[in-house]
Amino acid sequence: MAQLHETVEKHRPQGCSLGVCKEHHPPRLCNSHDNNQKLNPHAWEYLSHILLKQWSRSHFSEWPNVDNITNNNSEIFNSKCKKFRGKPIITLLEEIRCYVMRILARNKELRGYNGQLCSVQQSRLEKNKKESSSWRPFWTADDARNIFEVQCLPMKVSVDLGNYTCSSRLWQLTVIPYKHACAALTHQNRRAKDVSHTWLTISAYNATYQFLVQLVPSQEYWQQLDTIPIFLPHYKRPIGWPTKKRDTTRDAPKVNPDPYRTKRKYGQIKCKYCLKVCEILFTITIVRDICL
Helix, strand or coil: HHHHHHHHCCCCCCCCCCCCCCCCHHHHHHHHHHHHHHHHHHHHHHHHHHCCCCCCHHCCCCCCCCCCCHHHHHHHHHHHHHHHCCCCCCHHHHHHHHHHHHHHHHHHHHCCCCCCCCCHHHHHHHHHHHHHHHHHEECCCCCCEEEEEECCCCCEEEEEEECCEEEHHHHHHHHHCCCHHHHHHHCCCCCHHHHHHHEHHHHHHHHHCCCCCCCCCHHHHCCCCCCCCCHHHHHHHHCCCCCCCCCCHHHHHCCCCCCCCCCCCCCCCECCCCCCECCCCCCCHHHHHHHH
């Protein structure tokens, strides 16, 4: 999404901010759609060929509980194992095993953290709590006291604390109480971190890295057994030069770089009188007498 933001920003007038990618509700996306289409139709035409669920928060699925689409994990892993790709498979696997072992050891150092949520999620929650001061919650008089109407005129949002939902969809996407939900929770004297998803807690983080990588000693420390050793299969070299795959790109007819230069090899020659292929090249007089 950040790359799309930078790409479209280059084609927009200077000083105009793009909020289409960050819109979290379909009706608000339609309003931004009209504005951006007037500012720069070429930039919006570029985005119209991409599915909305791939670049706009308004159409993100609520099942993953994440408000961004990135490939950071795969990019970091590819950059780390790039220098090992040219090595044998056993060496490659051994280097990857050591890399994973270092990752687990580094992330287990967070066990001394005393907070309930992870540090990054806690900072986002504190930001939402600070922004909730400008929103006023009103109870809708339901029996469970879970449904609130949160206002910051002229905007109004409905919050359901029982189902952990908000009409802005930001609570469903991030599973962190947004400023609307924080205002309703403060009205009930409840802490926002208590209703956050268990995936964001420090206990879930530690449970992710609770595993360990089994050690593999070198071959000189392996246990010796009284069995027949395993040998590599015998490889019989075939006779002749090794075969190579034919390059199919060279099968296309070659274009004569100099059209004014005659070819060394000619095709079939047809007679201009009888329109038949001549197997023997006669002189013009003999061919004309035979055909006519």
